[in-house]
Amino acid sequence: MAATQIDPRGPRFGAGITNILSVFAVFEALDKGSEPIAAAIFGLFAVLFLIGTLYGTSKHPFGWIYRTFVKPRLAAPKELEDSRPPQFAQGVGLFVSVVGLVLHIAAVPYGLAAAAAALFLASALQSYFGYCLGCQMYLGLKRIGVIRSA
Amino acid sequence: MSAELKLILLLTLVALAVIAGLVYRFTTGRAKKVSGERVNVAELGIVKNGQPVTHLTSKITFLQFSTDFCTFCGPTAKMLEALEKTDHNVTHLELNVTDRLDIVNRFNILQTPTTLVLDRSGRVVSRIGGAPKAHTLVSEIGNFDI
Numbered sequence: 001m002a003a004t005q006i007d008p009r010g011p012r013f014g015a016g017i018t019n020i021l022s023v024f025a026v027f028e029a030l031d032k033g034s035e036p037i038a039a040a041i042f043g044l045f046a047v048l049f050l051i052g053t054l055y056g057t058s059k060h061p062f063g064w065i066y067r068t069f070v071k072p073r074l075a076a077p078k079e080l081e082d083s084r085p086p087q088f089a090q091g092v093g094l095f096v097s098v099v100g101l102v103l104h105i106a107a108v109p110y111g112l113a114a115a116a117a118a119l120f121l122a123s124a125l126q127s128y129f130g131y132c133l134g135c136q137m138y139l140g141l142k143r144i145g146v147i148r149s150a
Numbered sequence: 151m152s153a154e155l156k157l158i159l160l161l162t163l164v165a166l167a168v169i170a171g172l173v174y175r176f177t178t179g180r181a182k183k184v185s186g187e188r189v190n191v192a193e194l195g196i197v198k199n200g201q202p203v204t205h206l207t208s209k210i211t212f213l214q215f216s217t218d219f220c221t222f223c224g225p226t227a228k229m230l231e232a233l234e235k236t237d238h239n240v241t242h243l244e245l246n247v248t249d250r251l252d253i254v255n256r257f258n259i260l261q262t263p264t265t266l267v268l269d270r271s272g273r274v275v276s277r278i279g280g281a282p283k284a285h286t287l288v289s290e291i292g293n294f295d296i
Contacts, residue, residue: 023160026160124164125170129174132221135219135220139254139259143255
């Protein structure tokens, strides 16, 4: 991952959209009949998180929306942040999305709803409190051996 | 599932997010007193201004652990460097532990930045998890007899 400096409000704006979508996902995932709608939202999440994981949050469609429609109306950012933490967190989001889809396909009761709830919580913390849960998980994942050093 | 129950579940989630966010806001960046393990900085492989750090030179050293995947590590380093410039009793050291699992385990680091406040002898006086609040740093420095 190449480190660049980005406007920290970009990922927070993107997390806000994810947060709103995740509310719908939770709602639809709670009923067997409407669960496929939630699964479709999760399919969209997976694609978006994959883009974010591979190319960074600036290349993410929500990042584009932020840059094109929101940023021109705001003052310049007070400080920039490293692009790698939010990019890493996109990978965590991708993992949760895939787990949700797998649970849906395996017909685990409320599995998709639980994954949607996890995304809701993480995106709410990122967007409204500036707390990047995915970034915070880096050391924990490393300590339990999920991530190995290059 | 009934619409009422769904609504209750969603509101519970919102409440959880708000509680977690507020707990984060109020606990992050505060100093916790810890009873003095002694740290030998020479063993940690810290580099400052291109030179390996072999001993402590100031009354107070802020030893900051960072990773590459850390939102507030950069701003924290900036803040502590500024403090070092204005207060000759203070030194800021930073160690990137992205690939230093030994250090992470040894100091039980769960989040970055984690900053240890060391006295001149290398004794850990307190520990700050998350981006330090300005008043935390002021009161930490105030704890030392200068």
